Amino acid sequence: MKTTLQQVKIVEYHEGLAKGIAKMWNESRENWGGDSTVTTEQDVKDKEANSTNLHLFLAMIGDEVAGYCGLSEYREDEGALYIPLLNVHPKYQGLKIGKQLVLKAIEKTVELQWPRLDLFTWPGNTKAVPLYKKCGFFWEDRDDTVHLMNFIPMVLQIEMLKPFFEKHDWYETSQRLIEIKPDALKVNDHTYYEYKWEAGEEFVRIQFERTGRGIRLIETQDYLVQMILPEFKLLENEDHYVSYHVENRSKEPIEVSLKGVSSPIAEHNFEDTFLVENKWMRDYPVKISMPESKPGPWKTHPTIGADFKLNKQDLSLKMGVYPKQAGKVNLGSVKKNWRPHSKGTVYLDLESQVGEDSTWTVKLPENKVICWEKSDVIERISAKGRTSIPIPAQLLKNGFLSEEIVIEVEWENGHQTSFTTTLRCAFPGFGAKFGGETDEHWFGYNGPHFVEIEKRNHMVKIGSTAFSRDPISLFTPKFGKPYSEEFSKKEASCIEFIELPEALVIKTSLVSEAFPSILLNSYFKLYGEGLVEVKHEVVNKGIDDKKRLSLIQPVFTNFEGLAVPQNNGVLIGNESLVPFVEYIDDRAISERWMFIGTAKGDTIGLAWPENATVRKDDWRMALEYEMDLLQAQEELCLGPIQVGINVSNHWSNWREFITGEDVELKELPLFAFEKAKGDVVSTLGVKEDYSFKSMMTPYIHGRLTVQHEDETLVKEVLKDESVTHVNVQLEHCSPGVRWVSGEFIAKSQTARMDSLQFVKGNRDVKIGQNDDIWSVDNGVISFKVSSDYHPGIYSLSLSGNEALDHQYPTPGPRAWWNPWGGGIAYSFRNVSAYSMLKEKTTIESVTKVDHNGHHWSGLSLTTEFKQHETMKGVILRQFALTLPEVPVLAVYAEIHQHSGQTIDKEILDLDAFFKLGETLQSSYISLPTEGIFHKYYAGSEEFVLRDTPFVKLGSDERKEMMTFVHPADRKMSEAYINQDALLVASSKEWSASTGEIIKIDPSILFYGELKDTDTQSLKTLQNIKFS
Structure with a gap:
């Protein structure tokens, strides 16, 4: 049966519809770039339970959810509601469901007596723009975002227009031209948005001014009322005039009274009453002063206007203005690294805001941060022109320059004026911690690391001047539940910079109106090493207890190089694919940290306290605190949230720092075939x-x-x-x-x-002893050790072909080593080869079980140190294990620490000497590399080859190759070749109290070739562990 518009019903959300919403989202991914996000019923319940929506409207066709439209308070500005998300199921597009949902949102906005409804979209969403414009939205002409504003709710609440809209449908009678481009009717730098409705002989025309979000003109068949400002940008402390016009088109006179509306930046005081029979026009003076911070595109600008009464019916006209001085001055630097007493160039940018040529005189002030080579600047600037003047200077100390200066300006006609402004510029550097502010931000530096707080919405960025990636962002915190976006349009009531010996602390205070008497103090403690601790202090300043209060801190960063603990392992972002937040199962996060790394080496660590819950918050992660009870006058400290900017070079180090545990976790790739x-x-x-x-x-x-x-x-x-x-x-x-x-x-x-x-295979591994020689044969390979020769494996062969270099039966000098036994052996770095041979080594056959329950057979070599002064009481156990009919050898070690003292940061080395052909010169080693040389031969030149996770070995005399895989937790690995040796080595740093047993992860050697790009098999081999 064909679906019709009459079958569509608009209802409000309840949890019983969560499953249908999840189905709608899963079948609507093509509307949103085609991502593969999977939404579950529980996801919907969680999201909507924590949503800031005032209402959520759903379009239903039978039992199926066909459309979704949220309605919340606009987070960026005052005086507006907001549609955060609108979606129509692809199957039901073309039925005007989107129109019904938007009209329902407008209807509710009028009902709640809000004047405006906003939404955002993306430039490519051209299919939806006609819908939005037909429903009354104007596309704001901006570079930074696609923002649309709808003033229909204000129009429908104007008393004098209600008779028209009670008779005529505003949607059907609209005469607006729909074009898929930003809307703009520009006059004197102002931007107007115009609505027009016609029905027979009746019509309504209204113009809204973009920045003031108010009516500047209203016209019907009976009258015209408008205001005109000479310019959008008005000079401070000068006389300006606002023109008001009234035109009467009716047969009866109109009784008009109007009263100027002043504001903190506009002195516009007047009152007037008169009768208008035909046309009336009058100019009234206004004087402008500068606001504390300059107007921005996100918020309503300061306004000038008047309140009218037309035949006792109220009407307010107002227009936004941009107060300006005679000019703008900015100090900047393109030099990244300023060091005390270093010289460089700063740039004094001057911009004239007057309409004729002028001469500027600037005297740069003496200060404690920077020494000017010249302090007097005289510059001629063309009308509304700009110039940048290089100023040679020397940095006295790293810090923040903030100095008030007076600019003298003389115009061509001889008129003189002056204005006061503040020169501001940050000069961060190692060891310097300081705070400062600009018009838009507060910030703190400690060395190259910074915390930046946007004043208008308390959005925080944490990063480093040396970073090659974007900073991590802490979005506006929210109290709930239901959660409120109030702080996203509120500047902190106060800010403090607190300098401690070890750190710089920035404290901000936000007073809640949604939750009366609740104060939020935020502390950002910035260490010079790049660690930032974020604490939230919730204060109940009221006389009543507060129950079940929540605080959520949204966090956003790109998930390139992600590491997040899940399911007894760590999920690793090893693919080119950068996961969206929605791709991560937040309920599976098993520990209180995550880590981000990039190909260029920059890292971000994030951690949260035990009493915080990590969860998704739309397209961001968020950390949530639940407070069951906050007593009157109580202060409750939450946190800290910890952010590490290049604090750790690997997720395991960040995890150890946060949890205090050095327990190895398995790495889990995003995708695996295994x-x-x-x-x-x-x-x-x-x-x-x-x-x-x-x-x-x-x-x-x-x-x-x-x-x-x-x-x-x-x-x-x-x-x-x-x-x-x-x-x-x-x-x-x-x-x-x-x-x-x-x-x-x-x-x-x-x-x-x-x-x-x-x-x-099915054959048994044969282990035998002949005098001092123990041998292991698994049917494919065999290896040998000797208690009289050297504590290690001295022989390894495949089909009778020897792979190891040794000089059994007697150790002796070789190249740099003496005595040298070769083969594969563990040794303590602080114990010489001579001392090692003094200790007794015993050998026995063993069977060990790996982490998946497989039995490996082989030998253990136990060396008990009794002679060595430092290591006396320590037992070194080396294990060499294999599997039936598999050409593989696993070697690992255990250290039994019974020395009676604590051993700290000792090094255990593993050395493996190879000779895979009859001559050393035929043996080679191959390493993964980004360079052009991929193979190095022994027996000739000396080379030290860098740390790699594995190496491949072979000989020109034989076809078989060997792969040697190092453990992931090694301190380092290397290969060394010269005319006498081919050595593959690794080391492990260990510390142990007496009585402790340390287990060294296995190194895996097998006949076969691992591909340089096969990271999955590499990780699988490195995950092998023995009990």
Whole structure:
């Protein structure tokens, strides 16, 4: 059955409709750029429970939600309501549902007696602009945003126009020309918006002035009333005149009275009463003074106007003005790094705001921050012209320059005037902490790090002058519930800069009107190292207790390089894809921190206290506090929220700083193709579960193709199936190092991936002893250790081909080492090779179980230190383990600390010496690199090769390659080659109290080649742990 407009009903939201709203959003993604966000019923309930909407209107067709329109108080300006979100289901577009929803919002705005309704959209949303304009919205001509204002609610509340609109529908009688471009009727730098309605012989024409948001002209068939200002920008302390006009087109005289309306910046005092039979016009004086802060595009400007009575019916006319001085002065610098006593150039920018040429005299003041090379400036400036004057200067100290100056201006006609302004400029630098303010912001610096607070809405940015990325933003805090946007249009009542020995503190105070008697003090404690602690102090200044009060602090930053703890691991933003906030499951965040890193090395850490809850707040994250009871006169301190600007270079360091725990967590990629539980070990002849999965909330949809040995599996998944993973079962037919390759093709993405598997066979691992030599043979590789030779693995071979360099049976000098045993061995950095050989080493066969329950067999080498003075009582246990019929060797160590003293920041080294051919000169090493050299040969020149997560080794004499994977938590790794050796090494820093056991993560060595780009298999290998 065809859906008709009559079937559409507009209702208000209740929780019973949450499931239908979720369905509407999930089926409307094409309206919003085609993102893959998945909305659940609970998501809707949570969002609407915490929304600032006064009303939420839904268009219903039967039981289905076809449209959505919120109505809230406008957060940027006073005197307006706001449509924060409007959507129509794609299936029902063309039924004028959007029109019905907007008209309902206008109707409610009139009912609530608000004068204006605003909304924002994006420039490309041309399809919706005609709808908005037909419903009375004007598109404001601005560069920074697409803002639309609707004055229909004010029009419908004008008493003298009610007879017209009671007879005629305002939507149907509108005569406005609809064009898809910003609206602007410009006169003397003012911008007017004009409505016109016609019905037979009757008509109404009204003009609104953009910046004052008020009526400047109203015309009907019976009368015309208007006001005219000479200019939009009016000079301070000069006489200006406002012209008022009344035209009577009726047969009877109109009794008119009017009264000038003064304001803090406009002196416009007069009263007048008269009869108008035909036309009347009169000019009244007004004098302008400068406001404390200059008007901005987001807020209503200061106004000049008058209150009329026409035949005892009220009408107010007003227009916005921009008070100006004779000119504007700004001091700036393009130099990034100013150091005390360094010289450079600052720029004095002068802008004339008078209509003829003038000569300016500026005397730059003596101050404690900067020394001018010349302090007197005389400059001729053309009418309304601009010039920038370079001023050589020397910085005396890092800080904030804020000096009041008087500018003398002489016009061409000899008229002289002067104006006072303030020179302001920040000169941050290492070790300097200071605060300051500009017309728009308060800010504090400590070294290169800063906190910037926007005055008009208390939006905070935290960053660094050395940052290559955008700062993190703390949006306007909100009290609730229901949450109020009141602070988004309110300047802090006071601000303090508090200098402490260790930090700079900025304190702001916001007085709530939505929650009477409640005061919010915010403290931003800025350390020189880049840490910022944010505390909120909630004060009940009233005589009554407050119950169930909430505070929410929205936070926004780009999620490039994201790390967030989820499900006993850490979700890592390893893809080119930068996740939207909606892609993160906030309910799965398991610890109180997150971390952002970029390719250029800049990092942001965020953490919150135990009593705060992290959740989504529309397109932002937010931290929410719940206060069950705030007693009269009580002060409750919340926080701190912690922001780290380049404080930590890795998420694990930030986590350790926040939680105090150095417990390793598994990294979870956004997407993965792997065996169940991320397992890297499979069993020959057993069906194993593999999956392609997403760790984000959007459902995956597309075709998965899996190549395994001679088998190809294909599986399709549709979006309607609402899954985040696709499963397949595979059976491995041969043991060894095996690769399972996959491809996932969706309409918008293509992925190719490989999963490395160690497929263990059915043969037993043979372990034997012959005199001092212990040997392990898994059917493919064998390795040997000797208690009489050297505490390490001295031999490793595949099919009889030796891979390690050693000189069994007697250690001796080699290159820089003496005695040198070669092979693979752990050693303490503060224990020499000679001292190591003095200690007794015992060997035994062992079986160890990895974190997924697989049994690895091999040897342990136990060295108990009894001779060494420092390490006496310490036991070093080295483990060498393998799997049946898999050419893999895992080595790791345990340190049993029984020295009777605390050992701090000791280094355990792992050295592995290789010779993979008959001659050292045929052996080479290959490392992941961004450079052009990818292979280095031993036996010739000396090279030190940098830290990489793994290396590949081989010989020109043999076809097999080896891969050596370092543990993720190493302190560092390197490779070193010269004419006598090929060494692969890593080190781990450890500290332990007596009685403690330290376990060193495994290094994994296998025959096979890991791709440089295969980070998933690398992480899987680095995740191997033994109990």
